[in-house]
Amino acid sequence: MSTRLLIRGGRVIDPSQRKDRITDLLVEDGRIAAWDPGRIESAQVFNAEGLIIAPGLVELHAELREPGWEEDETIETGLRAAVRGGFTSVGCLPNTEPPIDTPAGMQFVQAKARQAKLAKAYVIACISQNREGQQLAEIGGLAETGAVAFSDADRPVQNAALFRRALQYCQMFDRPVINFPDVQELSRRGVMHEGLVSTVLGLPAIPSAAEDVMTGRDLRLAEATGGRLHLANISSGGSVELIRRFKARGIPVTASTSIVHCVLTDETLRSFETRFKIHPPLRDSTDVESCVSGLIDQTIDVISSGHAPRAAEKKMLELDRAPFGMSGLETCLSLAATYLVRTGRLEWLSLLERLSTAPARVLDIPAGSLQEGAAADIVAIDPQAEWTVQPQQFASKCNSSPLDGERLYGQVAVTWVDGQPAFRSDEAADRWL
């Protein structure tokens, strides 16, 4: 027996078709069956009046920490946080213990994600064996097992020759190499962005050059090899400018920035609170403006939540001993709605593009679209709802958030994965007819 759901009267925004209009959407057997289907009998109805209906969001790269760091996050809690934040697909980074550098390791993550029945997880496997930056991992076998991309996550490959080889080798499997640019010789021991604030606070600092030097290296190597490069969590104005220049030359590069880097600055560290200790570090207001204008002119393709969960007891340590990291999945959309859409910097269509269609394209996964026949991964958003961030109530195990206590606009009402509600807010309870 087929199951049918009519999402009625919402403002349906589908960046993949550049459509934005008020209409009904029919879901049947976990797929988008029709736009504006007319009179429908025997369907469950969801009243979407006043809501935005969009493709489920896609997190291009999040840390889910399992196996090995279950005190920070598990695949289940991470994917639960994802659907609460409107995400239906998540690229999982391999900074686990052991790192995901074998098909067996991948299968563990895939099985855990299937059991969770929440958001869909896609594995980003290691570039190098054991993430040591010495030898390539068995990229062919990993690609065959379903690895959607390759990355050494928060331990970016320092060795330029190895990185070049990774770009060349991954071309055979048409997979992108994702790098979080950071020259560790320059950033080592640093706690925050190097600038006036770090000078005043006396905290060991990370210069923007640590990011920019490797961004430059990676872009040049991508140009030389023709490999697919994705530069992840770009935070400095210098890197945005480099990417803009190389894109203008037609280099096949994509880039992401985390939403907090479009909003918060290093001034937050004046509180000395570890919840502002994230990597890359929060930079100054000109960098923030560069990230936002990079998003506007499409130098930056993708917005990431910057989800890098770390257990509360680790974040309670002194600033230099506490790890970098934050919980991001449950605040990403609202933060973007508040600081990019309400401020008039981006239209909803463009924002949702950067949060769904664009990352799906980078990972080449079936997501980020509401076309007829696509999987019914859908998010319903109440754009007017106002709420206060309370990290203690996160589904994520990590309750360290740089947005603790902030008032934000825009709230996820329902998240459907394959037509099934994986999250429903209490506020939307009376919309089910």
Place this chain on the structure above:
Amino acid sequence: MPRIDIPELEHARNHWTRPHLLDLESLSLEELVLLLDTAAVFKRVTQGCTRRFPLLKNRTCANLFFENSTRTRTSFALAAGRLGADTVDFTAAGSSLSKGETVTDTARNIEAMNVDAMVVRHATPGTPQLLARHVGCSVINAGDGPHEHPTQGLLDIMTIREHRGNLAGLRVALVGDIAHSRTARSNIWGLKKLGAHVIVCGPSTLVSRRWEALGVEVSHNLDEILPNVDVLNLLRIQFERQAARPFPSVREYALLYAMNRERLARAKDNIVIMAPGPINRGVEVTPDVADGPHSVILDQVTNGLAVRMAVLWLTLSARERSERP
């Protein structure tokens, strides 16, 4: 709270509201002057900090030093003693920190022993601020990494005031490892509030041009600035905090920045030479200058006691007043 028959102290206590002293940056000019004036009164009524003045009887101060110190720790203990308070000492090496306890837990445990004030030194900037959010007692920052060392800044300024009176327009140079110096930062904030012209001087790898944005003069050439300087504060090279050597050799540093007899001859006649000590003799300053007539290093030690008495008494009084309904 008993009355004190010294009007200046009564006035200070009525106007001071902070239960903690974490930095000089956030103090108002009025608060800064109040602290300095109070310290001067304490120095006077205790005859140069040699007599007891037991305003804090039955109170307990804990010295929480997560980093080595002899001078500051002793100074705080003596200051507490002069005020009639007890001091318990806590050293990181013998503590449960080595067993993985967080610094917050350690502080809470010590507070549970009915401590009224915690004097905290830690290698990480912001740790006293962190503890102040988690404990109910007064927290005094005795140095948080390269961030601030407010009582050192106060005692340096008190010493300059004693020798030169009004600080407005005075040219004060801080020489050496500004990047890693908490003393430099506390001095900069305090001196600027009082209207002094502050110069930071040292190798370009240790003295950031960014200070200019805060109205501080930046120099890399001691010989150039020396003839017009009224006060010279020679900061220790913090070898232990430097990740990599920021200059080629100690010899080269001494050649460029050591305060020696030849340089002294080119300075103003009434120049005041200070060092927040421990000094590396022969590196920042040669022995003849350190022990010479321009040096006020030993005044700094006495003033340290007076400043710490003032800080302990004012913060504890503010906390006790806020606790009463």
